[in-house]
Amino acid sequence: MKIDLSFKIAVLLVPIILFDTLAYAGIIPEKKRIIFKGDEQQQVLLIANTNDYPILMQTWIDNGNTQNVPSATVSPFIITPPMSSLAAGEIKGLRIIYNKQKTLPNDKESAFWINLYEVPPTSKENKLVDNVTVAMNTQIKLFYRPTPLANKPEEKTLVTQLSCYGKAHNLEITVSCKNPTPYYISLSNIELNLNNHTYHNETQLDMMVPPFSDNSYRINVDSTNVPQQVNVEYSFVDDKGDVHGVKSTIRID
Structure with a gap:
């Protein structure tokens, strides 16, 4: 399999420049998210083991439910091999295949999660003493984009189409956003400027606004x-996984 040299260089720089949640995992995916187009049969995702020890990696695709186990997941996508061993520093390719017998909507995007579950080895020496083996699950979003939606507008344009308003109750404001588009809008943070103070939304597992x-x-x-009108800044994630911001105002009831 041909390995992209730029990815090999990026892997070497990961311990220095990567400070998000992926930095705590030993396996690093080539991409932050996968866009699977309707006319594609399959894609290859490169995975690098940046640990200084070998690992066993289990892979599957599901709907993002953290309680899911591989044997109970239902998805039109297959990822192979489902189990891999990676030596320290090794790069391998995972093949993502769309089973078109399980049809997806043709008028809107669908979203799934790729799970990369890594388990470090347990040596015979470690078995002689108290030892905790930490297994980590890295998730990557996979978006299926049907052929009629291939020409996606700029992400910023989609975010400005959100219809958002706030509802205040005691010391809490609930911001609700409605998405009138056929695309997923991936928000990562909402920032309100209220009385010269800045407030951010509570952390939640999934901030996407579905189609x-x-x-x-x-x-x-x-x-x-x-006040009835509040300045707001939405942070959103584009198809490459990069974060951008757009400012607006919303009504508070």
């Missing part, structure tokens, strides 16, 4: 004196 649907976000504030 033709909505999502809500809770923001704790320290004042009940809330």
